[in-house]
Amino acid sequence: MTIQWFPGHMTKARRQIEEKLKLIDVVIELLDARIPLSSRNPMVDEILKGKPRLVLLNKNDLADPQVTAEWVKYFAEQGLPALPIDAANGTHVKEILPRVKQLWAHKIETMLRKGINPRAIRALIVGIPNVGKSTLINQLAGKKIAATGDKPGVTKGQQWIKVGTEMDLLDTPGILWPKFEDQMVGMRLAATGAIKEELLHLDDVALFTIKYMVQHYGAGIQERFGVQELPEDMENIQEMVKVMEAIGRKRGAIVSGGKVDLDKASLIIIRDLRAGKMGRISLERPF
Ligand code: GDP
Numbered sequence: 001m002t003i004q005w006f007p008g009h010m011t012k013a014r015r016q017i018e019e020k021l022k023l024i025d026v027v028i029e030l031l032d033a034r035i036p037l038s039s040r041n042p043m044v045d046e047i048l049k050g051k052p053r054l055v056l057l058n059k060n061d062l063a064d065p066q067v068t069a070e071w072v073k074y075f076a077e078q079g080l081p082a083l084p085i086d087a088a089n090g091t092h093v094k095e096i097l098p099r100v101k102q103l104w105a106h107k108i109e110t111m112l113r114k115g116i117n118p119r120a121i122r123a124l125i126v127g128i129p130n131v132g133k134s135t136l137i138n139q140l141a142g143k144k145i146a147a148t149g150d151k152p153g154v155t156k157g158q159q160w161i162k163v164g165t166e167m168d169l170l171d172t173p174g175i176l177w178p179k180f181e182d183q184m185v186g187m188r189l190a191a192t193g194a195i196k197e198e199l200l201h202l203d204d205v206a207l208f209t210i211k212y213m214v215q216h217y218g219a220g221i222q223e224r225f226g227v228q229e230l231p232e233d234m235e236n237i238q239e240m241v242k243v244m245e246a247i248g249r250k251r252g253a254i255v256s257g258g259k260v261d262l263d264k265a266s267l268i269i270i271r272d273l274r275a276g277k278m279g280r281i282s283l284e285r286p287f
Contacts, residue, residue: 005177014047017174020124023158024170025107026052026100030127030136033057033068033084035284036075038188039128041176048126052103053080054096058132059192060084061091062274067282074286087136096140097167121167122160126174130194133173137161140169184208188283193274206266209273210243212283220279225250244269 021027027048032039036057041047055075060068068084075082083099085092100121101108108118127133141161160168178194179185187208189195211234213221218230227246231239241262248254248265251272255261272278 005180010177013175013177014043017047017124017126017176020158020170020172020174021048021051024051024122024124026054026103026121026123027174028096028100028123028125028136029053029055030058030125030131030133030173031055032131032192032194033060033063033071034192034282035188035194036071036286038185038284039131039178039192039194041126041128042179044126044176047176054099054103055080055082056096056136057082057084058087058127058136061086061089062276062280064280064282067285070286085136087132087139090139093136093139097163100167120162120165122170123163123167124170124174126176128176128178128194133175137169137171137173141171191270191273191283202270203262203266206244206269207237207240209269209283210240210247213278213281214240214243216285217279217281221247224278 029040029044029048036055057063057068057071063084065084072082072084081099081103083092083095085096087093100123104121111118125133125136140163159171161171163169178189186195186200187205190200190205191209210221214230215234221227221243222230225247227243231243233239244262244265245260247269248260248262251265251268253261253264253268269278273281
């Protein structure tokens with residue numbers, strides 16, 4: 001289920017995170033590696049109020065590794081350590097604890113100096129819906145505890161999950177809302193499946209995707225779909241539709257009379273993209 005965010009929901013979500021922040025030492029901010037800024041809550045700095053933070057670029061199995069490396073640099077320049085992971089397969093998940101420990105090392109040193117036995121670091125995962133919070137919690141816990149997907153009806157008492165002996169993780173993540181104001185952000189969220197494509201026009205989302213791919217992954221499109229010539233003018237919608245038609249034809253989205261069914265082609269393009277069938281594609285760059 002995709003949450004429809006209204007001002008009341010945002011206020012409630014913010015209050016819930018603020019309550020959780022009182023209990024924790026370090027925040028793990030989960031972003032989608034394919035669209036790190038578009039999958040980021042616009043008020044996150046204000047909400048987290050300077051808590052030590054590790055950024056995780058999730059679903060990196062679907063993202064362009066070169067672009068992800070640039071994002072890691074981008075966040076480092078902002079003073080935020082960032083680690084690309086793939087929560088679904090557990091890739092790099094083992095590196096999270098050492099990174100969290102680095103963020104908390106100064107506190108542990110102070111405690112040791114005072115002769116206090118350091119307790120486990122308390123961490124909270126935050127992120128927008130569908131970014132992979134529950135999947136990551138399950139990976140870190142080493143078993144299935146968090147319900148994947150958004151199930152607002154399912155509430156339980158706050159519990160801690162032991163991640164080894166050195167980290168305790170809150171079992172319910174902090175749910176943040178995405179940005180809405182910018183239409184391009186909406187397109188990126190819809191293309192990657194963070195928001196329901198029905199919230200926008202499917203063909204607009206597919207067209208946005210194709211435009212971006214022609215611009216940044218042209219060779220892949222030509223090779224995969226046998227498209228002879230790619231449009232040079234990115235604003236030429238007619239030419240872009242021709243690319244969509246070529247893809248639709250190749251993927252069998254044909255109606256009687258041999259015409260391409262553009263709605264069906266749009267759906268195929270978006271499904272292929274989300275499933276990684278178009279290759280590893282990032283839809284946002286840090287420049
Ligand atoms: P939440 O709403 O943030 O808790 O997100 P979920 O954990 O329910 O994940 C949303 C969807 O993304 C699910 O279908 C997951 O299987 C999928 N997912 C989560 N992490 C990854 C990942 O690293 N790679 C891929 N390809 N899919 C992922």
